[in-house]
Amino acid sequence: MDAVDDLARCSGLPAACPAAAGSAWATLLATARTAWPDVQLDDAKLAEFIGPRLAGTDVADALTAAPAADLALAAACAAQEPTAHAAFDTILTEVDAAGASTRAPKDLVDEVKQLLRLQLLVVRDDKPAGITGYRGKGPLRGWVRITATRELIRHLKKRARELPIDKQLDEAIGADPVLDHLKGEYRAQFATALREAIAELTAEDRTLLRQQIVDNLSIDELGAAYGVHRATAARWLTRARGSLVTATHSRLAARLAMPVDDIDSVMRLVQSRLDASVVRYLRDS
Numbered sequence: 001m002d003a004v005d006d007l008a009r010c011s012g013l014p015a016a017c018p019a020a021a022g023s024a025w026a027t028l029l030a031t032a033r034t035a036w037p038d039v040q041l042d043d044a045k046l047a048e049f050i051g052p053r054l055a056g057t058d059v060a061d062a063l064t065a066a067p068a069a070d071l072a073l074a075a076a077c078a079a080q081e082p083t084a085h086a087a088f089d090t091i092l093t094e095v096d097a098a099g100a101s102t103r104a105p106k107d108l109v110d111e112v113k114q115l116l117r118l119q120l121l122v123v124r125d126d127k128p129a130g131i132t133g134y135r136g137k138g139p140l141r142g143w144v145r146i147t148a149t150r151e152l153i154r155h156l157k158k159r160a161r162e163l164p165i166d167k168q169l170d171e172a173i174g175a176d177p178v179l180d181h182l183k184g185e186y187r188a189q190f191a192t193a194l195r196e197a198i199a200e201l202t203a204e205d206r207t208l209l210r211q212q213i214v215d216n217l218s219i220d221e222l223g224a225a226y227g228v229h230r231a232t233a234a235r236w237l238t239r240a241r242g243s244l245v246t247a248t249h250s251r252l253a254a255r256l257a258m259p260v261d262d263i264d265s266v267m268r269l270v271q272s273r274l275d276a277s278v279v280r281y282l283r284d285s
Helices: 001-011 016-034 043-053 058-064 068-078 082-088 095-101 104-119 138-161 165-173 178-199 203-214 217-226 230-256 260-284
Strands: none
Touching: 001 016, 001 043, 001 058, 016 043, 016 058, 016 068, 043 068, 068 082, 068 138, 082 104, 095 104, 095 138, 104 138, 178 230, 203 217, 203 230, 203 260, 217 230
């Protein structure tokens, strides 16, 4: 039961039934070894890695819900296990998928793939490998794909800035990789999530946002319209905007089957479309 004790200590969760927790831990290990038969897994290091990433009300339930294979591979990679690094190449195929959706050239896809190998797998300057940032809140493949997409778009923009001015004009007239990515994967889901989030707002919050965003009323004008101080009107608007962002995050996370923590990356990709979409949906609501 040492592993159960370690998991309870690292996670801060109770092990109400040590036998059930021990059984769940044995099942997780078996699942991980079946998924990665060629990867050397150290039980103690695995428990140390997984413990802080468990979420729930009890160790047994948290272990049952955890993505066993993904956490095990991430733990072995973080421990600098060579067999795990080799196996991680099967996950890095998500860089190819991200490259296809962003229309990145093959040389850039290969460059980002190598960059992620270094960022995610190599310990540098006494800092842990980037793979430790994986919290097990969603599929490892999805986490890697979001990371790859962000890197690809960053490099695409950097390349565009470095082009001579005549080439920049040609690129501007041609395909926009960010827009293509939105159309291909996220744009429709984001639009639906935003529409549903606006519908969830209270009538008061929806009216406030419509008056400011659609009707272009200032804070002072809103305060005068409602007979309150401008500071009060500002607080109301902050609350309404916060409610809209939170609801949109949650709706988008559910639609994309991603943890809410990762949705910030997607939101950054669609930020250029946010204001126009909000105006349109508020006007129609």
